[in-house]
Amino acid sequence: AQSVAQxxxxxxxxxxxxxTVKCTYSVSGNPYLFWYVQYPNRxxxxxxxxxxxxxxxxGSYGFEAEFNKSQTSFHLKKPSALVSDSALxxxxxxxxxxxxxxxxxxxxTTLSVSS
Amino acid sequence: xxGVIQSPRHEVTEMGQxxxxxxxxxxxxxxxxxxxxxxMRGLELLIYFNNNVPIDDSGxxxxxxxxxxPNASFSTLxxxxxEPRDSAVYFCASSYSGELFFGEGSRLTVL
Numbered sequence: 001a002q003s004v005a006q007x008x009x010x011x012x013x014x015x016x017x018x019x020t021v022k023c024t025y026s027v028s029g030n031p032y033l034f035w036y037v038q039y040p041n042r043x044x045x046x047x048x049x050x051x052x053x054x055x056x057x058x059g060s061y062g063f064e065a066e067f068n069k070s071q072t073s074f075h076l077k078k079p080s081a082l083v084s085d086s087a088l089x090x091x092x093x094x095x096x097x098x099x100x101x102x103x104x105x106x107x108x109t110t111l112s113v114s115s
Numbered sequence: 116x117x118g119v120i121q122s123p124r125h126e127v128t129e130m131g132q133x134x135x136x137x138x139x140x141x142x143x144x145x146x147x148x149x150x151x152x153x154x155m156r157g158l159e160l161l162i163y164f165n166n167n168v169p170i171d172d173s174g175x176x177x178x179x180x181x182x183x184x185p186n187a188s189f190s191t192l193x194x195x196x197x198e199p200r201d202s203a204v205y206f207c208a209s210s211y212s213g214e215l216f217f218g219e220g221s222r223l224t225v226l
Contacts, residue, residue: 034214043119043206043217044158051213090158102148102171103215107157 002027004093006106013081014114021076021109023091030096033074034103035065038088047089050074051096061085081113119218121207127224133195136221138207139188148208148215149182149192158206164190176201197225 003026013019025031032051036044048059055067065076074091088110092103120139128134140147148163162172167184175182179198184190194201204222208215 032213036215036217041219043219044208044215046214046216049214102160102163104160105150105158 002093002095002101002104004091004104004106006089006091006109008109009107010110010112012112012114015083016080019078019081019085019111019113021089021091021111023074023076023106024072025074025091025093026072027093027095029098031074031093032096033065033067034092035059035063035074035076036090036092036105037061038090038108040087044090047076081111083113083115086111086113119207119209119216121205121218121221123221124219125222125224127226128197129226130198131196132225133193134197134201134223134225136192136205136207136223138190138192138218140190140207140209141211141216142188144209144211144216145187146210147184147190148210149190150206150208152204152206152220153202161192161205194223197223199225201225 005024034049035047038044048057050057050067058064063078067074088108090108091106094101094103122137145166149161151159160174162182164184182192202225204220206217206220208217
């Protein structure tokens, strides 16, 4: 069965500092991995995805994520955090060879960036 | 494109009443998903459709919940009768190439 773990309920960083939001996954085969962001009272917005190729994936708003197969991780990163990055972040996974399956989401990590 | 459109955005009802949530997916998308979000359980997949056909409804909590997709541009999620524990934000999402596009959600409060 597929699963996603986001070990931190909340991450606090100061504006201008680098940020990391952690995600680990479990699938039987190769993974397709996604990050989404949710602002208060809004739906989830797609940030970036890993399908294949370069392990470092760049996405919207200056975010990037690194796929690490040996550690089964897909951590979200940004070199310099902004106050406006404060939101709820979700990691999601599905198996690469199962096109007809849904994404499984982690429980989410609240990112709080202080000025 | 207007994106995924959900209605109503907010619904307050009393226990025992029927609730119908509606979703219009993005035109051309062939997958439609219903998720439920609560503080305790996070984001749960309820059911999803491919080309209007239900593929997996194993996440539907119980028989009080039902979902339909009569055509490619419309889906409903119905709860009958509603209970206070059904209070949550219900999201509809559609996809074509892998990533999901979410609606703004329907916040349901059952008193």
